[in-house]
Amino acid sequence: MTRSSPHSPPPAAVAAFLRGLDRRARLLALVQCGDTAAATRALDATARVFATEAGQRPIAQWPQQYWRLLLTAPTMRQADTPAAGPLPGITRLPPPVRAAVLLHLVAALEDADAAAALGIDTDAYQLRIRDALPRDVLGQPDLDVWRAWRAAAQRALEALPEAAPADAPRTPGPQADATADAARHRRRMRWLWLGVALCAVALVASFFLHPRGRELLDQWRNHVQVAPLPPAAAPKARFDPVDPALHPDRELLAEPGTVQLARQLPLLAWLAAEAPDTLPAPPLAPAFADTASAVPAAPSPAASLSERMRAWDRLSPQQRAQQRGALAEWQALPADEQALLRRLAARFAALPPAEQQALRERYASLSFDAHRGWHLGPRLGRDWPRIGALFAYVEPGEREALLRLLRAASAEELDTLARLAQITPPEARAALRRELLAQLPAQRSAWLRARLQQ
Incomplete structure (x- = not known):
């Protein structure tokens, strides 16, 4: 029997995949290269190579393969980049460490996938993340800097404009003529309205320049009543900056x-x-x-x-x-x-x-995610590696309510949440948290068991 060639995915699937991560790819390439033209060349080359190799891998491995191809571009591995652009704090990092941080904050990859994209093991990848952060007075990685980087990356992604489609069809000749006529008509109308506005301004100016117009204006001004204010009372207290x-x-x-x-x-x-x-x-x-x-x-x-x-x-x-x-x-x-x-x-x-x-x-040798859990205290810190996937990134308005819920949860409820964290895909975690907060405390255990059986 002869070995069959790998199934080639439809071009529409590849195009949809590339559109789905276009913003993240453009931001990562721009910060890693430090130059818009170099980033565009790297993205175009990566898209061409990825389209030819996509059929050799299952769709689940496409993200890992795409980021691996993008990071192997020569411009993505330059030795130095000026500290400028949308994420200056991350741009100052060395290229290998910078790539590791961007895969986590911009590409939103898990540690294992990010390590595979860089061609290193998970422990080495987590070590790069720790090395990227400055140390606080206790010698621990500064989590405030990490939160600031994450917020800046989210703002940069939201501010990044949508990319214009590269394959937009050209306008046919008659339609182009109609479009040009419409544009000329709009220009003529703008000039017409500008003339009307100038006439109105001239009419108003002539009114105020006329003696009768100035007299009416003075009469309107004289209607203003002027009265002295009562004397100010003594202040009850004065500001003392050293108080x-x-x-x-x-x-x-x-x-x-x-x-x-x-x-x-x-x-x-x-x-x-x-x-x-x-x-x-x-x-x-x-x-x-x-x-x-x-x-x-x-x-x-x-x-x-x-x-x-x-x-x-x-x-x-x-x-x-x-x-x-x-x-x-x-x-x-x-x-x-x-x-x-x-x-x-x-x-x-x-x-x-x-x-x-x-x-x-x-303590310092622990993983970065483990460090985040111990900030919640000994009880939640011990269980955080199991449930952190569900609660690592939450809306600011949900944080206090979720912390109260987790601190009041029983050991059985935490075990159920740990199992749900393993089987819930990332895109469904926000909905699960909202439904969890909507449950009454007496019904929460039964709801968690029922959700686990779905």
């Missing part, structure tokens, strides 16, 4: 110990769930009965608060945003998890510096 009560971040500055705990939240959550036995036992049990005793109280004198205000104002906007975000994550935790992490912080501080650094290095 701590008027500082916008006074609550954060009043609790420096809580802020320090909040900045260590993901590390402490990981220790509570994965490495509790590595920490020493508390020296005295009563010392941990009061959760506030694990962290020193903030100094009470006003002078100390004023010094913290001046130090806070010297921070960059990005550093202040990081601390505000960390405190918000801490305040969103349940009270029992806050108490647990306070106790763990005291035990962690009792370790020798070498052991503390070893635990930090173990």
